[in-house]
Amino acid sequence: MTLKEFNLEGKTAIVTGAARGLGRSIALTLAEAGADVVAADISPQVLLSRDLSDSTQKLDQTCDEIRQLGRKxxxxxxxxxxxEQVEEMVEAAVAEFGKxxxxxxxxxxxxxxxLLLVDGKPPVPMRVPVQLDSGLTEEEWDTMININLNGFRRCAVAVGRHMIERRSGKIIGLGSVVGLRARANAAAYAASKAAVHRFTQALALEWGGFNINVNTIAPGPIVPTDSWWVPRWxxxxxxxxxxxxxIPARVPLGRAxxxxxxxxxxxxxxxxxxxFMTGQVIALDGGSSLV
Ligand SMILES: NC(=O)c1ccc[n+]([C@@H]2O[C@H](COP(=O)([O-])OP(=O)(O)OC[C@H]3O[C@@H](n4cnc5c(N)ncnc54)[C@H](O)[C@@H]3O)[C@@H](O)[C@H]2O)c1
Structure with missing residues (x-):
């Protein structure tokens, strides 16, 4: 690498949701820049019970590819x-890499x-036509808030204690253009991602004095990721x-x-x-949040 400021050699990263999709790509790109990576994901058993079985057992594959790049x-x-699992994840990372x-x-x-079906149909047509028995259930709402928003809080707090002690750290969230501009049929997702954006700013204010940068990437449509083929609905x-x-028709740059x-x-x-950057939400979306 020619620009030393971009070099991540000697750094340790935790990437959650690293078995597939953006997380997998982020883990590999950080490794390519020199970082050792703790690749974390939900266990296959839990995934299976949520009918996300297509993404199981890919975590080892991510780790193998990181090692092929010469990183741990x-x-x-x-x-x-x-x-508890988040705390154990951070403990395992510190035990293995020291920081x-x-x-x-x-x-x-x-x-x-x-949110509700009206006359048995979504009031605004879904982007992908599906047969629905109900509007969003309370359990589905809670799941999205718990994973997308509270999950960020749990990971930030568990890693933050360690980073505050070391007076150093970089925390990166994943928001969404849907958190910048709401979309129909995505109320809980939009609310959770908008909250991720504001949480990013609050955390940046609280932890800036400890030399911890907190920023969030707000992606637009990104393909291919395995998430586009999830056997649900x-x-x-x-x-x-x-x-x-x-997708290209709704992105100013004309592509995903x-x-x-x-x-x-x-x-x-x-x-x-x-x-020198903290508290920022950066849209990486081909301009789609502008239209
Ligand atoms: N793909 C896109 O176009 C897009 C656009 C905007 C925002 N995002 C955001 O980027 C992130 C990654 O998206 P993606 O498209 O790669 O999704 P994805 O569904 O392909 O991958 C998500 C990963 O997270 C894991 N995961 C799910 N629940 C988990 C849990 N409770 N604990 C630990 N791991 C869990 C899954 O097993 C999977 O490996 C998400 O936060 C998503 O909201 C994606």
């Missing part, structure tokens, strides 16, 4: 919805659904693929983003290159 890696199963320099709070869930592969083909582009911004935010 540790796989940890941790549900960011469970405080944590970077937290990327990437794990998140999005269950697109209207009876969405067929064809309907899913058709919805992906419609690539997971690596999120990884590259994460490298900047994790590195000394961003030492």
């Amino acid at each position: 890696s540790l796989a940890v199963f941790a549900d960011v919805g469970q405080t 944590v320099d970077i937290l990327v709070n990437n794990a998140g869930v999005d269950l697109p659904k209207p 009876n969405v067929s592969r064809e309907e899913n693929d058709a919805s992906i083909e419609r 983003g690539d997971p690596r582009e999120i990884g590259l911004l994460a490298v900047f935010l994790a590195s000394d290159a961003s030492n």
Whole structure:
């Protein structure tokens, strides 16, 4: 690497939700920039019970690829919805690497659904047509808030204690353009991501004095990630693929983003290159939040 400020050699990062999608790409890109990476994800058993079985057992694959890049890696199963598991994740990282320099709070869930069905249908058509039995249930609302917002709080607090002691750290959240501009059929997701954005600012104010930078990436549509094919809501592969083909029309740059582009911004935010930046929510969205 030619620019020393971007070099992450000697740094340790925790990336949650690293088994697939953006988390996987962020973990690999940080490793490419020199970081050792603790790749964390929810255990396959819990995933199976939530019908997200397509993403199971990929964590080891992420870790193997990190090692192929010449960096150290540790796989940890941790549900960011469970405080105890998050604390154990951080303890495991410190035990293995002696410190944590970077937290990327990437794990998140999005269950697109209207708040209520009216005459058996969503009042605003869904982007992907699906058969729904009900509007968003309280349990589904709570899950999204608990994983997307409270999960960030749990990870930040567990890692923050350690970073405050060391007077050094980089915390990176994953928000969304949907947290900047709401979308129909995504009320809980939009609310959780808007809260992630404001939480980022509050945390930056509280921990700036300890030399801890807190920033959040707000991605627009990023493909391909495995998340575009999740066997839920009876969405067929064809309907899913058709919805992906419609993305360029709503993005000023005329295309979806690539997971690596999120990884590259994460490298900047994790590195000394961003030492004077904190409390920022950075849209990486091809301009889609402007339209
Ligand atoms: N893909 C996009 O276009 C996009 C756009 C905007 C924001 N985002 C945000 O980026 C992040 C990653 O998105 P993605 O598309 O890669 O999602 P994804 O569904 O493909 O991957 C999410 C990962 O998080 C893990 N995970 C889910 N619940 C967890 C939990 N409770 N504890 C630990 N791990 C858990 C999953 O197992 C999976 O590996 C999310 O926060 C998402 O909201 C994504």
